[in-house]
Amino acid sequence: MSTPLPPQEPLSLWDASSEEADVSRRFAEDGASVDIAIVGAGFTGLSAALHAAELGLSAHVLEAEKPGFGGSGRNVGLVNAGIWLPPAEVRDKMGETQGAKFLKAFGEAPSRVFDLIEKHQIRCEVTRTGTLHAAHGPSGLRDLQGRHAEWQRMGEPVDLLDRAEMTRLTGTDAFHGGLLDHRAGTINPMGYCRGLARAALAHGAEISTGVTVTGLARKAGQWRVSTDQGTLLARHVILATNAYTDTLWPGLQRSFTPIHFFQLATPPLGPEAAHILPERQGLWDTGRVMMSLRRDAQDRLVIGSMGTVFGDAKRGLSR
Numbered sequence: 001m002s003t004p005l006p007p008q009e010p011l012s013l014w015d016a017s018s019e020e021a022d023v024s025r026r027f028a029e030d031g032a033s034v035d036i037a038i039v040g041a042g043f044t045g046l047s048a049a050l051h052a053a054e055l056g057l058s059a060h061v062l063e064a065e066k067p068g069f070g071g072s073g074r075n076v077g078l079v080n081a082g083i084w085l086p087p088a089e090v091r092d093k094m095g096e097t098q099g100a101k102f103l104k105a106f107g108e109a110p111s112r113v114f115d116l117i118e119k120h121q122i123r124c125e126v127t128r129t130g131t132l133h134a135a136h137g138p139s140g141l142r143d144l145q146g147r148h149a150e151w152q153r154m155g156e157p158v159d160l161l162d163r164a165e166m167t168r169l170t171g172t173d174a175f176h177g178g179l180l181d182h183r184a185g186t187i188n189p190m191g192y193c194r195g196l197a198r199a200a201l202a203h204g205a206e207i208s209t210g211v212t213v214t215g216l217a218r219k220a221g222q223w224r225v226s227t228d229q230g231t232l233l234a235r236h237v238i239l240a241t242n243a244y245t246d247t248l249w250p251g252l253q254r255s256f257t258p259i260h261f262f263q264l265a266t267p268p269l270g271p272e273a274a275h276i277l278p279e280r281q282g283l284w285d286t287g288r289v290m291m292s293l294r295r296d297a298q299d300r301l302v303i304g305s306m307g308t309v310f311g312d313a314k315r316g317l318s319r
């Protein structure tokens with residue numbers, strides 16, 4: 001049984017504003033044996049632990065920092081139904097049958113997330129008014145028209161909006177049009193992550209934080225999972241380390257190309273923000289240097305874009 005760790009400095013707005021508490025816990029299982037060892041406590045690792053525990057399997061999540069330390073506690077919080085690529089390109093790359101299965105699975109992803117939130121009563125500022133994919137220019141609008149035709153063909157609830165409709169839904173006439181995807185919504189991602197952790201623990205999974213997995217070796221039908229604080233034996237291992245992957249598994253790190261993205265939040269704006277995203281959709285645009293915009297539950301505007309920000313909020317920031 002592991003014990004809670006003291007709180008640390010917040011790593012993001014979502015960390016500071018999450019209603020769900022941090023469940024960081026010490027590693028105290030040296031030499032124990034489990035069905036599944038999971039490396040990384042983001043959405044992937046925690047969801048895997050929760051689902052494994054619900055099936056009656058013993059699962060132990062090992063996290064170098066704390067739950068949500070990676071992308072899961074820092075992202076925009078758009079619960080999108082699809083991936084970056086247009087549906088037609090997914091079909092081209094994967095073939096008609098696999099592409100269709102893939103798109104269906106991703107199309108259902110938001111309802112899976114919303115079901116988990118509902119089932120485990122996760123407090124994560126959930127909104128279900130859709131997300132907006134905004135056309136930054138004429139080429140972006142053509143891209144969105146193509147995506148819309150594809151989604152329509154698949155019978156998905158996605159609307160193509162003209163400039164006037166986008167102006168009403170965003171508070172700016174900067175966008176040439178947009179897609180409103182009714183399947184989607186927004187969350188406080190750290191809240192969701194911590195809620196998954198809470199639910200996984202409640203179902204009997206173990207989560208240890210501040211413990212780095214340093215080696216994986218297969219011996220006599222079991223994995224020996226070495227960490228900087230002891231070892232764990234496991235029948236299966238899930239690597240849920242995402243872009244934070246280190247040298248743990250040969251070659252895996254090389255499969256990632258790091259791209260930086262920053263977000264800035266205003267103070268809570270109250271009625272001043274009422275005309276901006278009045279229905280609280282989260283927004284991302286079609287620009288190559290993509291930007292994002294959303295409101296949080298306290299009416300902060302959270303603005304993001306690709307790149308790295310230097311400096312500090314008081315003395316000035318540069319990109």
Ligand SMILES: Cc1cc2nc3c(=O)[nH]c(=O)nc-3n(C[C@H](O)[C@H](O)[C@H](O)COP(=O)(O)OP(=O)(O)OC[C@H]3O[C@@H](n4cnc5c(N)ncnc54)[C@H](O)[C@@H]3O)c2cc1C
Nearest residue numbers: 040042043044064070071072075076077078213241242261
């Ligand atoms: C700025 C940004 C904005 C994004 N916006 C969105 C969005 O709006 N909507 C959306 O759907 N997706 C978004 N994403 C993507 C989304 O955040 C990720 O796909 C998701 O969080 C990945 O979750 P994960 O659990 O796989 O990995 P992560 O949450 O990154 O977790 C990986 C974890 O592994 C741990 N780890 C790594 N190596 C080890 C080791 N050796 N031992 C122990 N622990 C280890 C790390 O500490 C980390 O906590 C965004 C990503 C970023 C960065």
